[in-house]
Each structure stands twice: as C-alpha cells, then as structure tokens.
C-alpha cells in the first residue's frame with residue numbers, strides 16, 4: 001500500500017533522478033564475510049579490494065548564485081579507499097555530488113574513468129552509487145524491500161531476480177525481518193542502513209559514502225564495516241571521525257571549499273587532527289560559506 005508520505009516523495013523528481021544515477025553491478029558477498037573481522041571496531045580495512053578509483057578533478061569550481069562553494073580543486077583520486085575530511089560547511093557533500101555527476105562543475109572538470117558523469121547518465125549508472133548524508137533525501141519508497149528493489153529494477157533485473165537479490169541483501173545484513181517494514185516507522189539510523197543496503201545491493205564500481213555511520217549503533221557500525229571492508233569496488237568515505245579512516249590509502253582535507261591537503265592517510269590525518277584540536281581549544285565556530 002502506498003501511503004501519503006510515499007506519494008509526496010514521488011512528486012519530488014530530483015530524488016528519483018538521484019536513485020537513477022545509482023550503479024550497475026551486484027556483488028554477492030561470501031557468507032564467510034559475515035564473520036570476518038567481526039570484533040574489529042577500528043575502522044575500515046583495505047584488504048580484498050580489486051579496483052581503485054580513477055577520478056580526476058581539474059580546476060574544479062562549483063558555485064551557487066555566484067557564491068563559491070568549491071574553488072579550484074585539482075587532485076587525482078586513485079586509491080581503493082579514499083577518505084574526505086573537513087569542517088562543517090567545507091564542501092564535502094557538495095564535492096560528493098559533483099563527483100557522482102549529480103551536479104555539473106561551474107568551471108573545471110570532474111571525470112571518473114575519463115567520463116564526465118554529469119553529462120553522461122548512462123555512464124553514471126555504471127560507475128557510482130552515493131549514500132546521502134540525510135536518508136530522507138534518498139528514500140522514495142514506503143517499505144524497505146521496495147526501496148532496495150527499486151535500484152535493482154533500474155538496472156534491468158526482472159521481478160523474481162529483484163525479489164531474490166533484495167532478500168539476499170537483507171539476509172546478509174542480518175535484517176531479513178525488515179523486508180516489509182514501513183520506512184516511516186524506522187529510526188533515523190535504521191533509515192541510513194536501508195539506504196546503504198540499497199546502494200551496496202547494486203554493486204557500483206565506486207561508492208561514495210557521506211557520513212555513513214551517522215546514528216548507527218556500535219554493532220550495526222561494525223557490521224557495515226565488515227561489508228565495506230570486503231567491497232571489491234572503490235570507496236570514497238566522507239567522515240568527521242579520523243578513526244573511520246584507519247587503513248585508508250588516500251585522504252583529502254577540504255577547508256572552505258579548497259583543497260587543504262591530499263596524501264597518504266598517515267600524513268593527512270595527523271595534520272587534520274592537530275588543526276581541529278587547536279581550533280577546538282579556541283572559540284572558533286565554522287563560518288557560513290560566502
């Protein structure tokens with residue numbers, strides 16, 4: 001049954017568009033991955049990845065109504081596990097949307113595997129999935145299984161295959177009992193998990209995770225870590241918690257829409273932590289951009 005919340009959401013075509021940009025390949029995780037690393041709580045690991053990212057940002061600028069949000073960012077993101085850090089309002093989520101091709105740069109270029117995804121929606125479908133920071137900006141269906149199944153249908157899977165893949169995904173996350181649950185009865189953290197399951201189920205080449213652990217309890221976070229650790233594609237992980245990026249290969253740090261630092265996690269994270277700690281000792285509150 002389709003409730004009023006669903007009807008209202010379906011009128012918001014941009015959200016449907018976003019889901020259409022979700023990607024192609026579905027990866028079946030081995031049952032063994034359900035137990036591997038179960039006791040580690042220290043962030044994602046880099047083992048078992050097969051593909052690095054191939055993202056080239058060149059002179060990237062993004063502005064809204066003349067207000068600069070991203071300024072002259074040039075960097076290659078080539079690792080399998082890439083972290084993005086920066087203060088509130090520094091442009092992390094905006095950068096995620098640009099990389100995913102949901103919005104076009106105002107000037108400069110953003111390419112993934114040489115493709116301009118904002119100009120090539122078919123390519124975007126194959127390339128990238130994005131987990132939004134706010135699950136309410138992502139969810140468009142009333143029940144959990146419909147939400148997960150939607151992206152799989154967009155990939156061209158038939159009804160029976162979609163039902164099976166949806167069941168398999170829920171099972172692998174230990175959430176089979178959520179299948180028919182109404183999303184508006186879930187907590188915020190549970191909604192976040194539904195969004196992540198929907199993106200992961202589709203197996204994109206690269207997943208962009210915008211603060212994926214927000215609101216998740218410790219066991220659920222550990223469970224997600226296990227799945228992400230075994231993900232064969234690339235991950236771009238936006239977070240405020242450097243501990244989430246333990247074992248990551250590359251980290252970029254944004255400051256007021258500019259690239260403050262790019263490099264190995266071992267170099268960038270200590271500098272970032274030192275700076276944030278220093279700011280935390282002052283009265284500074286992050287400014288609004290513009």
Ligand SMILES: Nc1ncnc2c1ncn2[C@@H]1O[C@H](COP(=O)(O)OP(=O)(O)OP(=O)(O)O)[C@@H](O)[C@H]1O
Nearest residue numbers: 064069086087088089090091092093094095288289
């Ligand atoms: N559509 C928009 N119109 C006007 N300003 C915007 C728009 N999108 C983002 N901004 C502004 O751009 C800046 C960067 O926003 P963004 O959401 O990318 O930051 P963020 O680094 O993800 O922050 P947070 O850590 O709080 O999630 C903010 O000042 C925000 O208000």
Ligand SMILES: [Mg+2]
Nearest residue numbers: 092093094133
């Ligand atoms: Mg953000």
